[in-house]
Amino acid sequence: MTDADLVRSVLAGVPLPLLTVGPDERIGLMNPPAANLFGQSAEGRHFLTVLRQPSIIDAITDARSRAAPSEARYHRKDHSGETVYRVMCSPLGQGGAQGVIASFEDVTSIETAGQMRRDFVANVSHELRTPLTAIIGFIDTLRGPAREDPVARDRFLGIMEGEAQRMNRLVHDLLSLSQVETEERIRPTELQDLAALCASVCHSLRPLAEEGGVALTIVPPDPPLPRVLGDADQLRQVFTNLVENAIKYGRDGGRVELRFATLPRDPILGGPAVSVTVQDFGAGIDSIHFHRLTERFYRVDGHRAKQMGGTGLGLAIVKHIMNRHRGRLKIDSRLGQGSSFTAIFPQPAPA
Ligand SMILES: Nc1ncnc2c1ncn2[C@@H]1O[C@H](COP(=O)(O)OP(=O)(O)OP(=O)(O)O)[C@@H](O)[C@H]1O
Numbered sequence: 579m580t581d582a583d584l585v586r587s588v589l590a591g592v593p594l595p596l597l598t599v600g601p602d603e604r605i606g607l608m609n610p611p612a613a614n615l616f617g618q619s620a621e622g623r624h625f626l627t628v629l630r631q632p633s634i635i636d637a638i639t640d641a642r643s644r645a646a647p648s649e650a651r652y653h654r655k656d657h658s659g660e661t662v663y664r665v666m667c668s669p670l671g672q673g674g675a676q677g678v679i680a681s682f683e684d685v686t687s688i689e690t691a692g693q694m695r696r697d698f699v700a701n702v703s704h705e706l707r708t709p710l711t712a713i714i715g716f717i718d719t720l721r722g723p724a725r726e727d728p729v730a731r732d733r734f735l736g737i738m739e740g741e742a743q744r745m746n747r748l749v750h751d752l753l754s755l756s757q758v759e760t761e762e763r764i765r766p767t768e769l770q771d772l773a774a775l776c777a778s779v780c781h782s783l784r785p786l787a788e789e790g791g792v793a794l795t796i797v798p799p800d801p802p803l804p805r806v807l808g809d810a811d812q813l814r815q816v817f818t819n820l821v822e823n824a825i826k827y828g829r830d831g832g833r834v835e836l837r838f839a840t841l842p843r844d845p846i847l848g849g850p851a852v853s854v855t856v857q858d859f860g861a862g863i864d865s866i867h868f869h870r871l872t873e874r875f876y877r878v879d880g881h882r883a884k885q886m887g888g889t890g891l892g893l894a895i896v897k898h899i900m901n902r903h904r905g906r907l908k909i910d911s912r913l914g915q916g917s918s919f920t921a922i923f924p925q926p927a928p929a
Pocket residue numbers: 751819823824827828858860861862863871872876877878879883884887888889890891892893894917
């Protein structure tokens with residue numbers, strides 16, 4: 579085995595894409611993952627024509643001229659989205675006389691997670707700041723101008739209570755979101771009767787429905803539904819949120835209906851399933867919003883939803899709970915005709 583063959587087989591044993599740039603500035607060796615990334619034809623070409631992004635070109639030039647390691651980010655776009663690589667460039671041979679070796683580490687998921695964390699913290703801070711600012715403002719007013727005015731004082735205390743409750747709801751929802759995420763990989767083990775569970779959820783929400791002038795009806799399943807594996811508290815959360823949303827945002831339609839179905843096969847779950855549909859006949863949602871509805875803090879009409887006390891976390895919690903149950907949430911809506919949210923659960927395999 580020649581030295582070159584040995585080097586080649588060492589490089590081939592490394593799972594990261596690796597390539598060398600020779601003293602003639604041409605791509606020397608590439609291991610198979612690098613050949614996948616850049617195409618086998620990149621070998622022997624000038625590195626500027628293959629890599630073409632200023633930051634990585636600078637890093638390679640830098641590693642050669644300073645004979646010291648340097649680092650860069652390299653971005654690739656394809657049909658499945660953008661991939662970000664952390665590229666480490668190290669000089670080869672004495673003082674970089676043999677060129678540079680560059681390794682490409684895929685850091686997309688780390689970068690996305692970091693970005694999501696930053697967005698999340700920014701969102702939470704923003705959501706908390708609004709009610710806090712209001713409360714602080716009213717405290718000042720109560721100390722000053724409204725001090726001797728009992729009517730104004732009562733009104734301001736009422737608003738402050740509302741804002742404090744809003745923060746309380748937000749913290750409560752954040753905690754339940756994190757709880758659900760923690761348990762997401764643990765399969766529920768108890769069999770649940772979805773029709774009975776929904777009846778009890780509707781019973782609790784009846785006062786809210788009456789207050790909003792909404793008739794809440796359940797179409798009982800016939801024949802009875804097979805039971806599904808589920809966590810009763812979490813399933814209550816799912817249907818509470820869906821029914822509450824239907825009452826709050828579909829109020830104009832005047833009624834909300836719950837229906838059940840046994841599906842011989844759900845095309846996406848790939849097996850027999852049970853579904854619960856919460857249907858309202860209100861304003862509906864433009865389909866451009868569908869894919870973002872389950873994002874944290876996403877609201878279609880931010881201002882209106884906030885006025886209704888929404889934190890924008892309800893459907894995010896629903897999505898995580900459905901994931902834990904290996905089920906899915908299907909959203910259907912027509913502007914002006916209403917919306918339906920269907921929770922679809924896999925039927926447990928017969929014992
Ligand atoms: N049935 C519905 N009809 C119309 N819009 C809806 C409906 N359900 C949800 N939405 C829209 O989706 C957004 C997200 O709903 P989600 O339940 O996640 O948050 P929320 O209701 O604002 O707050 P929370 O549920 O945490 O109190 C709502 O703000 C609303 O704009």
